[in-house]
Amino acid sequence: MNLPTVQFTKEQELFREEVRTFLQQELQKGTFQTKCDSWLSGSDPAFSRIIAEQGWIGMTWPKEYGGAERSSIDRYILTEEFLAIGAPVAAHWFADRQTGPLLLRFGTDYQKNFFLPKIVKGECFFAIGLSEPNSGSDLASVKTKAEKVEGGWIVNGAKTWTSNAQDAHYMVTLVRTEPVTEKKHQGLSQLIINLKSEGVTITPIRYLTGEHHFNDVFFDNVFVPDEMVVGTLGNGWAQGLAELAYERSGPERILSTFPLLNEAMEELKRQQDIEGLAQISKLVAELWSLRNLSIGVAKVLEEGGEVGVSAALVKSVGTKFEQKIPEIVRLLLDVYPQLHADRAVDRYLAESTLHAPGFTIRGGTSEVLYGIIAKGVLAG
Ligand SMILES: Cc1cc2nc3c(=O)[nH]c(=O)nc-3n(C[C@H](O)[C@H](O)[C@H](O)COP(=O)(O)OP(=O)(O)OC[C@H]3O[C@@H](n4cnc5c(N)ncnc54)[C@H](O)[C@@H]3O)c2cc1C
Structure with missing residues (x-):
C-alpha cells in the first residue's frame, strides 16, 4: 500500500x-x-x-x-x-x-x-438493500426482481439484514432488471425505493442484545417510478462497488469499541494498575497505526484515487482490532458486564461483546476481503 x-x-x-x-x-x-x-x-x-x-x-x-x-x-x-x-x-x-x-x-x-x-x-434517512436470504457475499446472485411497466418498475423479492430500515425513509436497492445470463454481474440496477410504499413490509431481526437494529424487508408488487433509477440501468454492480469503497475504510472500522477502550483506560488509571495500562498501551499503539492507514485511504478517496484493495485491508485488520478490545478488557479488569449497568465499563463491555461477532461480517466478511486483497496483490 x-x-x-x-x-x-x-x-x-x-x-x-x-x-x-x-x-x-x-x-x-x-x-x-x-x-x-x-x-x-x-x-x-x-x-x-x-x-x-x-x-x-x-x-x-x-x-x-x-x-x-x-x-x-x-x-x-x-x-x-x-x-x-x-x-x-x-x-x-x-x-x-x-x-x-x-x-x-x-x-x-x-x-x-x-x-x-x-x-x-x-x-x-436511507437504508442499504444489498443482502438477501440466499445472497450475501455473492451479491451478483440477488433475486429481487424489477419488471418494467408504464412509468416505472414493479419490484418483488426480499432483502435481509437491512440496518435501520425501521427509521429510514428510502432504500437504495440492488435489483435484477434483466434476466440472468452467464455474466451474472450484468443486468443489475439500483433503485431508490420509498419504504412507505404500498407492498413494502419491514420486520425486525433482533440483535443478541434484544435491540431492533436490522430487518427483513419484503417487496410485494411495489411500484417504483422511473425517476428513481440510479445511474445507468444494468450498471448496478459497478455502481455498488464504487459505494463499497466509502463503506470499508472509515474510522467506524476501527473505533466501534473505542468507548470501552477509553473507559477501561480510565478505570486502570483510577486503580493505578501499571501492568494493565501497559497492556492497554499496546492496543493504543495498534490503533494509532490503523488510524494512519484509514486516514490515508480517506485522502486517496478525496483525490479520486483507487482504494479497493487498501480499503479491504483496513477493514479486515481494523475489525479484528475492534473485536479484540472486549476480549482484552475483560481479562484486565474486574468487570460485571450488563447492558443496563450503572458503571460505564460494564455497560460498554456487554454491548461490545454482544455486537462484536458482526464486525467482521457487515460490509463484507473478512474471508471475502482476503480474496479481494490476494487478487489485488497478484494483479500488482
Ligand atoms: C450488523 C450487520 C449489519 C448489516 N447491515 C446490512 C445492511 O444494512 N444492508 C445489507 O444489504 N446487508 C447488511 N448486512 C449483511 C452483510 O453484508 C452480510 O451478512 C455479509 O455480506 C455476508 O453475507 P451472508 O450473511 O449471506 O453470508 P455468506 O455470504 O453466506 O457467507 C457465509 C460464510 O462463507 C464465507 N464465504 C462466502 N463467500 C466466500 C468466498 N468467496 N471466499 C471465502 N469465504 C467465503 C463467508 O466469509 C462467511 O464466513 C449486515 C450484517 C451485519 C452483521
Missing part, C-alpha cells in the same frame, strides 16, 4: 475541539446517551437533526445542495469524535456516508435536488 500521511492543519485541530466541546455539552444536557457501536446501532432521528443544525451532515457536498464543501479530512475528524464518545448517529449514517456520494456521482439532477437537501437537514 502506498498511502499518504496526513498532518492535520491548525484549523482542523480547532474543528476537532469544536466538535468535542459540542458533544460534551450535549451529553451533559442529556441529549443523548453514549454506547459502543453507536454508528450502526445508535439510531436517534432527533439527535441526527441536532447534528444537521450544526451543518455536519453532508458537510463535504456542494453548497448548491446544502453541503458545506468541506474536506473529507474534516469529515473524518467529525466522525472520529462521534465514534470516540459513542454518539447515536446511525439514523443519518448511510445517507451521509454513501447515498449522498452515490447520488453526486451517478444521480440525476432531479434525484440530487430532491434528496440531498433533505439529507443535509436530517429529514431523510
Whole structure:
C-alpha cells in the first residue's frame, strides 16, 4: 500500500475541539446517551437533526445542495469524535456516508435536488438493500426482481439484514432488471425505493442484545417510478462497488469499541494498575497505526484515487482490532458486564461483546476481503 500521511492543519485541530466541546455539552444536557457501536446501532432521528443544525451532515457536498464543501479530512475528524464518545448517529449514517456520494456521482439532477437537501437537514434517512436470504457475499446472485411497466418498475423479492430500515425513509436497492445470463454481474440496477410504499413490509431481526437494529424487508408488487433509477440501468454492480469503497475504510472500522477502550483506560488509571495500562498501551499503539492507514485511504478517496484493495485491508485488520478490545478488557479488569449497568465499563463491555461477532461480517466478511486483497496483490 502506498498511502499518504496526513498532518492535520491548525484549523482542523480547532474543528476537532469544536466538535468535542459540542458533544460534551450535549451529553451533559442529556441529549443523548453514549454506547459502543453507536454508528450502526445508535439510531436517534432527533439527535441526527441536532447534528444537521450544526451543518455536519453532508458537510463535504456542494453548497448548491446544502453541503458545506468541506474536506473529507474534516469529515473524518467529525466522525472520529462521534465514534470516540459513542454518539447515536446511525439514523443519518448511510445517507451521509454513501447515498449522498452515490447520488453526486451517478444521480440525476432531479434525484440530487430532491434528496440531498433533505439529507443535509436530517429529514431523510436511507437504508442499504444489498443482502438477501440466499445472497450475501455473492451479491451478483440477488433475486429481487424489477419488471418494467408504464412509468416505472414493479419490484418483488426480499432483502435481509437491512440496518435501520425501521427509521429510514428510502432504500437504495440492488435489483435484477434483466434476466440472468452467464455474466451474472450484468443486468443489475439500483433503485431508490420509498419504504412507505404500498407492498413494502419491514420486520425486525433482533440483535443478541434484544435491540431492533436490522430487518427483513419484503417487496410485494411495489411500484417504483422511473425517476428513481440510479445511474445507468444494468450498471448496478459497478455502481455498488464504487459505494463499497466509502463503506470499508472509515474510522467506524476501527473505533466501534473505542468507548470501552477509553473507559477501561480510565478505570486502570483510577486503580493505578501499571501492568494493565501497559497492556492497554499496546492496543493504543495498534490503533494509532490503523488510524494512519484509514486516514490515508480517506485522502486517496478525496483525490479520486483507487482504494479497493487498501480499503479491504483496513477493514479486515481494523475489525479484528475492534473485536479484540472486549476480549482484552475483560481479562484486565474486574468487570460485571450488563447492558443496563450503572458503571460505564460494564455497560460498554456487554454491548461490545454482544455486537462484536458482526464486525467482521457487515460490509463484507473478512474471508471475502482476503480474496479481494490476494487478487489485488497478484494483479500488482
Ligand atoms: C450488523 C450487520 C449489519 C448489516 N447491515 C446490512 C445492511 O444494512 N444492508 C445489507 O444489504 N446487508 C447488511 N448486512 C449483511 C452483510 O453484508 C452480510 O451478512 C455479509 O455480506 C455476508 O453475507 P451472508 O450473511 O449471506 O453470508 P455468506 O455470504 O453466506 O457467507 C457465509 C460464510 O462463507 C464465507 N464465504 C462466502 N463467500 C466466500 C468466498 N468467496 N471466499 C471465502 N469465504 C467465503 C463467508 O466469509 C462467511 O464466513 C449486515 C450484517 C451485519 C452483521
